[in-house]
Amino acid sequence: GQSLEQPSEVTAVEGAIVQINCTYQTSGFYGLSWYQQHDGGAPTFLSYNALDGLEETGRFSSFLSRSDSYGYLLLQELQMKDSASYFCAVLSGTYKYIFGTGTRLKVLA
Amino acid sequence: EAQVTQNPRYLITVTGKKLTVTCSQNMNHEYMSWYRQDPGLGLRQIYYSMNVEVTDKGDVPEGYKVSRKEKRNFPLILESPSPNQTSLYFCASISSGTGGLSKNIQYFGAGTRLSVL
Numbered sequence: 001g002q003s004l005e006q007p008s009e010v011t012a013v014e015g016a017i018v019q020i021n022c023t024y025q026t027s028g029f030y031g032l033s034w035y036q037q038h039d040g041g042a043p044t045f046l047s048y049n050a051l052d053g054l055e056e057t058g059r060f061s062s063f064l065s066r067s068d069s070y071g072y073l074l075l076q077e078l079q080m081k082d083s084a085s086y087f088c089a090v091l092s093g094t095y096k097y098i099f100g101t102g103t104r105l106k107v108l109a
Numbered sequence: 110e111a112q113v114t115q116n117p118r119y120l121i122t123v124t125g126k127k128l129t130v131t132c133s134q135n136m137n138h139e140y141m142s143w144y145r146q147d148p149g150l151g152l153r154q155i156y157y158s159m160n161v162e163v164t165d166k167g168d169v170p171e172g173y174k175v176s177r178k179e180k181r182n183f184p185l186i187l188e189s190p191s192p193n194q195t196s197l198y199f200c201a202s203i204s205s206g207t208g209g210l211s212k213n214i215q216y217f218g219a220g221t222r223l224s225v226l
Binding site: 004030031035041042043045048087091094095096097098099102 | 142144149150151153157159165167168199203214215216217218219220
């Protein structure tokens with residue numbers, strides 16, 4: 001079957017750096033996306049990696065290794081507002097997406 | 110302002126009573142998609158559409174129908190809802206790309222919380 005695995009919960013303090021890992025097993029692969037979802041809200045796009053390597057967008061970075069079927073989201077200088085759920089998602093076919101079950105990030109003061 | 114609009118936001122219905130959740134986008138995107146979100150299961154794709162009159166099944170299409178008669182609208186239809194379709198539903202509009210190297214960004218609506226009694 002097709003699956004994405006990510007930790008269910010991560011806790012860190014304000015100002016710290018946190019890494020959320022995602023390993024995937026899918027029949028096809030075009031790219032790995034990351035989405036943020038606050039409680040009661042809609043998912044919002046953070047990043048997309050189609051090629052191996054690191055993509056940086058402000059405090060957030062995302063990494064992909066296609067040979068290892070692995071990626072991660074790196075959040076730096078954590079802020080309280082970063083407390084949310086983070087989902088990795090594989091584009092496994094033409095606009096066919098598979099999402100992970102999400103990682104709940106708690107940022108402590 | 111770029112928007113994906115879903116209606117209604119909340120809906121309580123009874124088993125077997127047909128319902129439609131509407132979705133509209135103003136970004137002129139060709140691609141749209143429907144998801145359901147359940148605790149512990151993440152988002153699961155129900156159906157997606159590549160253009161007007163072109164739709165395809167996602168991972169959990171059973172019990173759902175869609176139509177794409179206009180580019181901006183992509184309604185989700187539950188012809189005979191059952192309690193296991195109680196869920197949070199999201200519509201998404203996807204920025205067009207020409208392949209795997211394009212940055213594919215999904216813009217989600219605010220969600221529709223459906224309860225089927």
